[in-house]
Amino acid sequence: MSKEFNVPPVVFPSGGNPATAASGPQQRRLPTAPFQPPRSSNAGLPFLSFDVNSAAASTSFSAAPQFPSTIGGVGGTGFDDEPPLLEELGINTKQIYQKTLSILNPFRINHYLHEDADLSGPFLFLMAFGLFQLLAGKLHFGIILGWVTMASMFLYAVFNMLAGRNGNLDMYKCLSLIGYCMLPIVMLSAVSLFLPQGGMAIMVITGVFVIWSTRVCTGLVVELANCGDEHRGLIAYACFLIYMLFSLLVIF
Helix, strand or coil: CCCCCCCCCCCCCCCCCHHHHHHCCCCCCCCCCCCCCCCCCCCCCHHHCCCHHHHHHHHCCCCCCCCCCCCCCCCCCCHHHCCCHHHHCCCCHHHHHHHHHHHHCCCCCCHHHHHCCCCHHHHHHHHHHHHHHHHCCCCCHHHHHHHHHHHHHHHHHHHHHHHHHHCCCCHHHHHHHHHHCCHHHHHHHHHHHHCCCCCHHHHHHHHHHHHHHHHHHHHHHHHHCCCCHHHHHHHHHHHHHHHHHHHHHHHC
């Protein structure tokens, strides 16, 4: 004999889910703001800040950089106040011109101009001498520079042996004097381009230019060095040998 139980009917909400209905009404979740790190207190350094807009504004090239008008920060106002390039290199063109004019007059030598020795004028004359020799078909640049160096050492040794302890002629001044007195030999090299080689005319002109260089160089050495007047003849002989050697490059 079976026993019957009265079970009340279960009523579900219409259109609903039994799982959601059992858990109660669904609540809406409000979105939260994203995480933002604290802003740096140093506004002058954009790389320490995570604010992209402020960093972009601060690093933009809004104004051209300003440079000081002074050069080196001391006293100047620009490149207009800079000395010429030749003056910075120690090349005095006016002095070279005056020394050249003094060599052109063998009877009136201004030895005061040659007290300040330099190598700019001698180097110019030696290059001109080598160029004229090159036009004659002779490549003598190395020979000329080598002979000038040896000639300066020779004149320095001869004079200081003659003057002894009183000699004050240094090697630098010897090189300057011999180089400037090469001007007549340079002129001889230019004239020889228009004269036949081995003729009487070139021999006579060579002798004149060699004596010219010898006289000028001897006068300068005697005037600029102490005790030079006592040994004028020996100094003249040494200078004659030097310039006679250079004249052989021209006539042969």
